Amino acid sequence: LQLxxxxxxxxxxxxxxxIAVFVKK
Structure with a gap:
């Protein structure tokens, strides 16, 4: 379960x- x-x-x-990469653009 932990895995x-x-x-x-x-x-x-x-x-x-x-998402962060798209937002930076």
Whole structure:
């Protein structure tokens, strides 16, 4: 379960970084 949650956290962080890149532009 912890591994699954960490995977979700990683995906959310990557998505946030992607959104941040679009916002900067």
């Amino acid at each position: 699954f949650l960490s995977e979700i956290a990683l995906a959310n962080r990557q998505k946030s970084d992607l």
